[in-house]
Amino acid sequence: MGTKPETSSIASVSADLDSREHGSKMDLRNMEFEPQLFSPSSFNNNLPPKESPTKDEPPFVRATSASTTSDTESGIFSVESELCVEHESELDWFCISEQKLICSHCAIVGSCHGHSVTQLTTRVTAIRNQLVDVCEKIQLQAQRIERFVNHTLAAKERALQTEASRAREHILAQGSRVREALEEEEQRLLEAVQREEERVEEGLLTQRSHWSRALSGLGQTRSRLVHVLTHMADAQLATAGQEITERVEEAEGVGHPCDTDKLNLNTACSDSKLLRGLWAGAVLLGPAAYGPADLQFDPRTVSPLLTLSEDGRTVTFSKRHPRDSPAYDPARFDHWPNVLGTAAMSTGTHSWVTEVGQSGAYKVGVCYQSMERKGPGNGPRLGYNDCSWVLSHYDSDYSFCHAGKNQALRVVRRPQRVGVLLDWPSHTLLFYEPDSGTVLHSLTHPFSAPLLVACAVADRSATLLE
Structure with missing residues (x-):
């Protein structure tokens, strides 16, 4: 020193x-x-x-x-x-x-x-x-770096390879299990559809054979009656009542053909909770889970009991009617606190999320454009007619409502947001909780007309999220 x-x-x-x-x-x-x-x-x-x-x-x-x-x-x-x-x-x-x-x-x-x-x-x-x-410090620094490179980084690299290998094995195992379950379910559903198709085909063949024979018999009966009418002398015709009666009874006994659901494919054969859950998960985890940015409420449909925000995405319930009633519009709900979306949906797959927060009374779902708008009846009341399908929450109860029938739902925790998924090709409507991905309710229905986003609020507010 x-x-x-x-x-x-x-x-x-x-x-x-x-x-x-x-x-x-x-x-x-x-x-x-x-x-x-x-x-x-x-x-x-x-x-x-x-x-x-x-x-x-x-x-x-x-x-x-x-x-x-x-x-x-x-x-x-x-x-x-x-x-x-x-x-x-x-x-x-x-x-x-x-x-x-x-x-x-x-x-x-x-x-x-x-x-x-x-x-x-x-x-x-x-x-x-x-x-x-300085040289001693540099030497110590170099030794620390050398130890870090030769020991720490080397250990990290070995750990990385081990963890990556485990992650790959985990992914492959899960993917294999999902594919295995999916293939089994797919095979089961295909076989169920095949059996259902064969059943309907057999019924159609039976019906075709029956009515073909009936049609042939009716033709023969008619030909005989025409022959009696055109070739039999008056004296013979007058005494041929018995023969004519038998021919008429024979024709009447054929009966009238009528359609039946037995001749239709039962779509329930293709319904699978597993397949629907996998499909819904794939859609809901995608980038379009929160719906398009331009999705808004139609101001023409807003009930006088609701106030629409400037951005057109939030409706707030007001217990008092406004002093200045909005101008009359045939599209406006004048009694129930309802509002509809702007865009009609008739193709493709659509999903959107409604923020309901702490609201104690709301409905979210879809309805036909033709749904009634005026009066206190069930026609313009969401969930109480054949034109609307909604998830309803009132107080502590949750239910699915359609055509005046309420199906109670078991909800584990109170959702702050409710998602709706509409797949038009498969006619599937699904309600879910975005935070956990939990499916609250799903159904398959042959929708026959374009659908609109539907919402009702009787407490606080609801917002369409981007």
Whole structure:
């Protein structure tokens, strides 16, 4: 380690300075220098030779004022070759204030009088020690980096490969299980549809055979009656009542054909909770789960009991009728607190989410454009006619409503938002909770006309989310 600087009175040179500097004496004992700047051998230029490091010394050996290296070795400056231009003395001191080499006269009576100065050997020793510290720190830093690269990063890489392998196995296992279940369900449904198709085909063949025979018999009966009518003499016709009666009874016994549901494919054979759940999950987790950005409520349909926001996406219930009733519009609901969407849906797949918050009374769903709008009856009341399908919440009860029939729903937690999914190709309507993806209710219905977003609010507000 470096030597500790000591304070010097530099009295050994005062006599020489008395004869060379203006012939006057100077009291150097009272000059103020920083304690770290001088040592007792401040102006002693006879330095001992540099000692060679022993075998026990560490890689970095700290320099001392008694073991400094030459210019060529240190690469900093030369002690022997530099002389002060002003005093022609050796530059063996360093001015910290001006960061330059000086001689002892510069420090005592020269331009650097009063500055912070230190011996050159002390300065060099401090710099070398500082460089040793820096090199040691760099070496430690390099060792830390090397350990990080060789140990930490290598361990991370091994862990990454292990975790990625596990994740792949997990995905493949889950995907395989889903595909397996889906293939089994798909095969079961296809077989069910095949059986149903064969049943209906058999019924159709039976009906076709029966009515073909009936049609042939009717043709023969008619031909006989026509023959009796056109070729039988009056006397024979008068006595042929029995034959005519038998032919008429034979024709009447054929009966009239009538359609029956037994001749239709039972669509329930293709209904699968598993398949519907997988399909709904694929749709609901997609980017269109919250519906189109331009989905709004139609201001023409807003009930006087509701207030529509400026953006057309929020309706708020008001218990009091407004003083100024809105202008008459055949599209407006005038009694029930209903509102409909602007866009009709008759193709493709559609989904949207309604924010219901803490509302204690609301309905969300769809309805035909032809739904009634006026009066207090069930015609314009959502869920109480054949034109509307809604999920209804009142107080603590949840139900699905259509044609005046309420089907109670089991809801585990009160949803703050209710999603609706309409798939027109499969005629599927599904209500779900977006936060958990839980299906609240689903049904299949052969919708026969374009549908509109439908909503009713009797407490607080409801908002169509983007």
